[in-house]
Amino acid sequence: MKRSEVIAAQERTLRILNDAQIAVTEEEARNLEIADFGLGRLESEGLEIVVYENNERYCAKELVLFPRQTCVEHKHPPVEGRPGKQETFRVRKGVVYLCVPGEPVAAPKAKPPTEYYTVFHEIVLGPGEQYTLAPETLHWFQGGDQGAIVSEFSSPSTDEADIFTDPNVKRIPVVED
Amino acid sequence: MKRSEVIAAQERTLRILNDAQIAVTEEEARNLEIADFGLGRLESEGLEIVVYENNERYCAKELVLFPRQTCVEHKHPPVEGRPGKQETFRVRKGVVYLCVPGEPVAAPKAKPPTEYYTVFHEIVLGPGEQYTLAPETLHWFQGGDQGAIVSEFSSPSTDEADIFTDPNVKRIPVVED
Numbered sequence: 143m144k145r146s147e148v149i150a151a152q153e154r155t156l157r158i159l160n161d162a163q164i165a166v167t168e169e170e171a172r173n174l175e176i177a178d179f180g181l182g183r184l185e186s187e188g189l190e191i192v193v194y195e196n197n198e199r200y201c202a203k204e205l206v207l208f209p210r211q212t213c214v215e216h217k218h219p220p221v222e223g224r225p226g227k228q229e230t231f232r233v234r235k236g237v238v239y240l241c242v243p244g245e246p247v248a249a250p251k252a253k254p255p256t257e258y259y260t261v262f263h264e265i266v267l268g269p270g271e272q273y274t275l276a277p278e279t280l281h282w283f284q285g286g287d288q289g290a291i292v293s294e295f296s297s298p299s300t301d302e303a304d305i306f307t308d309p310n311v312k313r314i315p316v317v318e319d
Numbered sequence: 320m321k322r323s324e325v326i327a328a329q330e331r332t333l334r335i336l337n338d339a340q341i342a343v344t345e346e347e348a349r350n351l352e353i354a355d356f357g358l359g360r361l362e363s364e365g366l367e368i369v370v371y372e373n374n375e376r377y378c379a380k381e382l383v384l385f386p387r388q389t390c391v392e393h394k395h396p397p398v399e400g401r402p403g404k405q406e407t408f409r410v411r412k413g414v415v416y417l418c419v420p421g422e423p424v425a426a427p428k429a430k431p432p433t434e435y436y437t438v439f440h441e442i443v444l445g446p447g448e449q450y451t452l453a454p455e456t457l458h459w460f461q462g463g464d465q466g467a468i469v470s471e472f473s474s475p476s477t478d479e480a481d482i483f484t485d486p487n488v489k490r491i492p493v494v495e496d
Contacts, residue, residue, distance in 0.1 A: 270342030
């Protein structure tokens with residue numbers, strides 16, 4: 143991504159959070175992560191992330207999805223002898239379609255953006271609803287037509303260890319000037 | 320507390336959360352905990368709690384403080400060989416005065432409601448600000464004049480093991496019909 147794209151996406155994310163009365167500090171605003179997974183199509187595959195806390199025992203983040211934006215399919219493997227990350231997604235605003243292994247639903251709402259999506263048991267989460275993923279569960283999720291804000295509560299986060307279905311994904315992408 | 324008091328406090332809490340665009344499910348609303356610590360003076364010493372998730376690895380709650388309501392002084396001891404609970408308080412709305420061991424501040428904003436308060440290093444937290452307590456840190460906190468909403472992220476919660484300064488506290492109080 144170009145730096146100008148990152149800044150525009152950060153500003154857009156801050157407006158979304160502000161509209162939802164979710165306050166962040168200036169430092170959090172500066173560090174707001176715009177993740178395009180190195181794919182170069184943020185609007186369709188990407189995620190905006192505010193990391194509130196990530197310590198040795200637990201982690202908390204706020205996630206923003208633009209309308210129909212998709213967090214790419216991935217799972218969290220064991221790291222240094224600890225079980226993979228366990229995480230709870232709690233929707234604060236909007237609707238999220240969360241897809242996990244299991245029987246595909248008859249009429250899915252989520253639209254996989256590429257062929258690198260393989261699990262289609264879709265869980266629909268509205269405001270105040272949440273779902274907890276067991277470690278090593280393959281998953282992807284997409285914001286509804288109005289986008290979404292999701293609180294993530296979890297065991298410690300080690301994003302760089304994540305395993306992605308799409309071989310083109312780079313979790314820590316390069317920002318170009 | 321009388322059941323009618325609990326229900327009134329639950330309804331008040333749900334209005335406060337709703338005004339802040341914080342959605343809860345019907346089940347969460349029904350289970351919303353009104354903690355008066357068995358002291359019978361909820362307005363001055365008490366806390367309203369929505370438990371979002373409390374599993375073997377992490378915990379997340381939303382806490383509501385009515386104006387000037389105080390969560391009584393306590394600490395989280397080790398439980399079953401695990402270190403005491405570590406917790407992060409993140410203010411969503413309003414102001415919170417968090418008191419921990421250390422140099423007392425010159426002009427504290429928090430007013431201890433009884434003599435059972437012994438730590439007076441006061442940290443003032445506004446919206447988007449947070450503070451992480453190490454395990455076994457004695458602490459208490461008070462909402463500002465407008466009350467507050469606080470997200471708590473932590474290691475697993477075992478409230479029944481908490482150690483309180485006030486010997487009259489009963490963490491799991493009885494509700495009378």
